[in-house]
Amino acid sequence: MDSVSLSEVTVMRRTHLGFMHSFRQPFSGVTISPKFYHSKVVGSREISSSVSITKSQYVYGESLVAATADSGYKMKEVILKNRISSVQEGLLLDAFDDDYGGVVVDHGKLPSNPNAFTSILRNSLSDWKRKGKKGVWLKLPVEQAELVPIAVKEGFEYHHAEKGYVMLTYWIPEEEPCMLPGNASHQVGVGGFVLNQFKEVLVVQEKYCTSSNTDLWKLPTGFINESEEIFSGAVREVKEETGVDTDFLEVIAFRHAHNVAFEKSDLFFICMLKPLSDKISIDNLEIKAAKWMPLVEFVEQPMIKGDKMFKRVIEICEARLSHRYCGLSPHRLVSTFDGKPSSLYYNVVDDDPSHSNCTADFY
Ligand SMILES: NC(=O)C1=CN([C@@H]2O[C@H](COP(=O)(O)OP(=O)(O)OC[C@H]3O[C@@H](n4cnc5c(N)ncnc54)[C@H](O)[C@@H]3O)[C@@H](O)[C@H]2O)C=CC1
Numbered sequence: 001m002d003s004v005s006l007s008e009v010t011v012m013r014r015t016h017l018g019f020m021h022s023f024r025q026p027f028s029g030v031t032i033s034p035k036f037y038h039s040k041v042v043g044s045r046e047i048s049s050s051v052s053i054t055k056s057q058y059v060y061g062e063s064l065v066a067a068t069a070d071s072g073y074k075m076k077e078v079i080l081k082n083r084i085s086s087v088q089e090g091l092l093l094d095a096f097d098d099d100y101g102g103v104v105v106d107h108g109k110l111p112s113n114p115n116a117f118t119s120i121l122r123n124s125l126s127d128w129k130r131k132g133k134k135g136v137w138l139k140l141p142v143e144q145a146e147l148v149p150i151a152v153k154e155g156f157e158y159h160h161a162e163k164g165y166v167m168l169t170y171w172i173p174e175e176e177p178c179m180l181p182g183n184a185s186h187q188v189g190v191g192g193f194v195l196n197q198f199k200e201v202l203v204v205q206e207k208y209c210t211s212s213n214t215d216l217w218k219l220p221t222g223f224i225n226e227s228e229e230i231f232s233g234a235v236r237e238v239k240e241e242t243g244v245d246t247d248f249l250e251v252i253a254f255r256h257a258h259n260v261a262f263e264k265s266d267l268f269f270i271c272m273l274k275p276l277s278d279k280i281s282i283d284n285l286e287i288k289a290a291k292w293m294p295l296v297e298f299v300e301q302p303m304i305k306g307d308k309m310f311k312r313v314i315e316i317c318e319a320r321l322s323h324r325y326c327g328l329s330p331h332r333l334v335s336t337f338d339g340k341p342s343s344l345y346y347n348v349v350d351d352d353p354s355h356s357n358c359t360a361d362f363y
Pocket residue numbers: 187188189190191208218221222223266267268269285286
């Protein structure tokens with residue numbers, strides 16, 4: 001087997017991180033192995049330059065830390081070599097350990113032949129069972145959709161699907177309840193409350209709605225996209241539906257509802273936005289009409305007046321306008337917990353009025 005230099009190791013390690021990272025995106029609950037993650041943080045400094053690591057050893061995904069540890073090194077090396085040769089000979093699926101005692105199959109190295117896949121999957125399941133592995137994650141790309149029924153026949157279950165793949169899972173321990181996290185459970189929507197200096201609110205009539213709502217003038221609403229922020233999603237939705245440019249001010253309130261779409265729950269964030277333009281140009285695909293409507297007229301609509309939720313939302317917005325209430329504004333932070341930038345929504349956290357978002361003008 002070829003030896004590789006430290007720089008090659010670092011490159012290969014990044015490749016693995018990339019795989020784990022992309023794996024994590026579609027759902028929560030599966031994280032990068034701390035071994036890999038730790039390695040990412042410390043970079044190549046952790047690896048002793050006297051250690052020779054083979055390409056195959058690394059390709060199999062064993063931890064460098066484990067491989068360089070003094071205790072049990074020889075034992076690990078032997079086990080590793082056996083497993084490597086099984087993978088190389090095409091007897092076992094190439095897989096990474098996850099943080100929870102389970103394995104993640106490398107979807108980039110699946111056998112292309114369905115018959116070969118059947119026997120390799122069976123061998124791998126026996127191997128994982130013997131080793132006491134728990135959950136198995138098997139991502140099957142759409143180009144290899146013929147493998148899906150084979151995996152299902154072997155006992156795998158659907159976890160979730162995206163345009164490009166189906167994720168299947170298998171829980172090995174028969175005596176333990178399945179601990180694998182479920183698929184994403186919510187959709188996230190935003191609504192924009194945009195008020196101008198004439199106390200007019202930006203409203204729309206939807207093209208597709210229930211017959212009882214055809215004449216209703218409502219706030220622009222929509223869903224945020226994958227990896228989109230609530231604050232930018234609200235601004236985008238208002239722009240798309242009405243053509244009006246806005247600045248995000250605050251999340252005024254949010255509603256949590258269940259069994260909304262395909263049994264999924266719904267989080268709906270009502271956002272207060274500051275208008276930067278007033279010219280309306282509607283999105284003809286989604287919207288029938290849009291206009292600036294006097295706030296008093298808007299709240300007098302029977303559907304708003306008679307609906308507890310709409311009515312309360314407007315009351316909260318009015319309380320905010322008269323500074324009797326304060327919403328949440330986003331603050332970008334990087335947490336050492338996961339090393340990722342994220343948005344924390346909050347209002348005043350100390351007594352300094354300059355730190356408050358509640359003094360912002362609306363128009
Ligand atoms: N529309 C409303 O009156 C209210 C909406 N909300 C919230 O607003 C958020 C967004 O909801 P809405 O704006 O009502 O979204 P929606 O159901 O109108 O969907 C947004 C757009 O996606 C497209 N779309 C959705 N389903 C489709 C399908 N099956 N086929 C083809 N196109 C489809 C349509 O272009 C639609 O205009 C949610 O969180 C919801 O709870 C809350 C209260 C009232």
